[in-house]
Structures are given as C-alpha cells and as structure tokens.
Amino acid sequence: MKNKIVVFDLDGTLLDSQNQIIGGDHTLKYLDLLQSMGCTLAICTGRLDHDILKVQQKYQLSIKHRISQNGAVVIKENYLCSELLNKSDAFKIYEQIKKYPVRIEMNTVSNRYWTSERDPEFPKELYDSHIIKQDFEEIILCQPVVLFLIVGQTSILEDIAHMINHNYKNTQAILTSASSLEILSCQASKGLALKNNFQNDYIYAIGDSPSDFAMIEYSDCFYNVGQFENPRQAIVKPSILEALIDIYEKERTI
Template structure:
C-alpha cells in the first residue's frame, strides 16, 4: 500500500519568516520517512509555484502538489483544477468590489490585486502578482479559482451571508475572523488528497481549520502549532516533534 505524508505549509512546515520549523532536524526526519517509502505531498492555500520553491530550496522530493486549498492538483506533467463559473464569478465580483474590503483574485498561476499588499502580509516565494484596477477582463479570459477578501469581521460575515443566500455553486469559507475565501463548491484539501490517493495509507499534518478536511481521510492526523483560546495562547506539538513520533511508531515500531 502507498504510504503518504501530507503537509500543510504555513504554520506547519514553515514559519512567519518562511523558514522550516525545526530547521535541519525537521528536514532530516522527512528524509528518513521518504527513504522508508513515504510520498510527501504538500497541501496548501498558496499557489503551486510556492510549493515548487520550497521543494527546490530544501531538496524535498514532492511528487504531487495540492494548492489553493484543494482547487488545483499538479505534478510535473499535468494539472487539474476546479474553477469558478465565469457568470457566477462576474456577479460575485460586481458585489464584492463595492464592499469596504480588500479583494484579491487567484487564477491557476497568478494573483491579482487592486493595490500592493502591506508589509505584514505573507509574501510569495515567486512573485506572480499583478495589480489591476478592475478584474473583469481577467474573469472573462482566464481560469479563476478563488476570491479572497480581507477586512472587518462584520463586513466579512455580511458578505458570507450574501454569498450563501444567492449562489449555490460556490462555498464561502472564513479562513480567519478577517478573511473570507470564495471557491468552487465542494473544494477542500481533503477531497483533493483522496482523489490523488484513494487507497493510500495517509498521515496528515496541519494547523488550521482548512487542514481538518484531510484528517477524515487519514490513518493518523496531527493538529499542530500555536493557537489562541479566548485570551490565552496554547501550543500543540511542533512538526519536528510530530515527525519524531511518526518515525518512532511507523519505522521503528516503538
């Protein structure tokens, strides 16, 4: 049976500085698992080119890549994506561009912004961004995957309710109190992972709500990282600690 290790990127494998959490020891543990036959799959909200960058920089052998939270599945020879219906996307854009929110748009391989992101936003490893005053032509002529909105939580909730009440072919998913993604209906990291590996023995690791969809398709899953509960921070195991446990249990049988 194929053995798979599915990893989220931000907050799981890499930190806010875009460095590997746990450093070289984490990379050594990943190599031990790969040498034992595990296929490492990165499953992320980022675009595919950022997975490629991480794989090249840290010499990770990644056969399949799942990006944009499960909407795009890719290897070195093929790509499969779920895209927004153009008529739906145009109607949604006409509504959201008038809200008091930052609106961004992702195609298969590019991001489109109305203006530059601030310094506190995560940076792409490969810059695929384009600044346009209006996204209408992009929606007409390119395969649109995701709308991302960023701003006040009340406005985010208002947009989410509007989308849910008026469109049945998309999902509006809050990725934080201040961010909302509009994606094709039924897209998730877990469904994409299961599509590529319907009969594999999967171990999955993630740190956010979007990663939980992988867990129900996994033999074993780990929720890791720093989280906030009320006014207090609490810490789950780091990826280094989790990988040590996976090696111990699945390779050495302890």
C-alpha cells in the same frame, strides 16, 4: 501493502512567519528518513503552486504531489487538475463584492491579481506572481479563476459570506481568519483533494489550522501542530518535527 503518503501544510506547519523551516535541519532530516523508508511526500497549502516549487527547490525535497489554493489546484508530476469558479457566478460575485468597503484579490491557477500593492505586514510569498489590475472583468472572462480573497472587517466579511453561501449553490465562502474570506468552488477543499487523489493510500496528514482539519476525514492519521482547539480525532504535537518523529517511529516498527 498501501503506499504511505505524508502530506503537510506550509504556513504554520512547515514554515514559520519568516518562511523558515520549523524545526530546521531536524525536520528536514526526518523528511529525508521517511522518504528513504518509502513514504511519498505531498504538500497541501493555501499558497499558490509556485511556492511549493520554491520550497522543494530550496530544501531539495522530493514532493511528488502538490496541492495548492486550499485544495483547488492539484499537480501530480505533469498533470494539473483544478476546481474553478463558474465564470457566470464569478462575474456576478465580483459585481456584488465591489460594493463593499473591502480589499479584493483574485487568484488564477498561476497568478494573484490585486488592484493595489499589499500592506507590508502581509505574509510574504517565496515567489511573487502578483499582477496589478484596476478591474478584474477581463481576467474573469479570459483566465481560469480559482478564488477571490477578500480582506476586511469581520462583520462585513460575515455579511459577504452569508450572501454568497445563500445565493450560489456551487460556490462557498469561508472565513480563513478574522480579517480574510475566501470564495471558491464547493468542490475545493484540502480534504476533498486527499479523497480524490489518494483513495488507495495510507495517509499521514499534518496541519495547524481549521482549513487543515478538512483533511482529518480522509487521512488515516492526522497531527494537529497548531493553537486551534483540537478536533477529537487529531493527535496533538508541538510542531511538525515531533509529528514526523512519531510517524518515523510508527513506520520503523512495521
């Protein structure tokens, strides 16, 4: 029998905008029930790994597999695997995007680098790992760079995305919202993270946004708990709680 994996996103899926569990104690109850039935829990998020650890610690969850930075970083127990930006490409991209009127942030495996403090309206992380640097060149040289996060007007971000996707064959630029763009390795996605790490498992996946929809192709059962247009293969549920209840009922009858 295949091992059962229940993998879910954080923002908008497990956590609301105030970093509280959606569904509260009821959600935690069903996560515990699924674990007691032999299911393995995994988190797949755009946040850094430290926020998965904080969620695990705060709510006493046993998370066996931690996938962060939208699939670019995977930690399984004491093993870490990361899809990094090519250093040469990262230098060139950094020089090009600096010419645009946008905010540039850069992530390594364990830290966020900013040139200035974030707007207070930005979503708050559970663990603050940011470091202020006026220039990122030395970091690119000496650190494992995972991605650039660009914040700005949609039209400018679309121009940057076109430039990156047209000129860098190993790098992808993805609009993650109307005001944000991520530049990362073409080998990084939530879907590919599932493919590469859970090939022989039965996967229940839960998400709320287009970046989560990349998991559909590589999961056996995908639940859409967000407001975006529903992909054909997804099961629609109001929240993660209803998705977990449905998984529990399926597993209980096996």
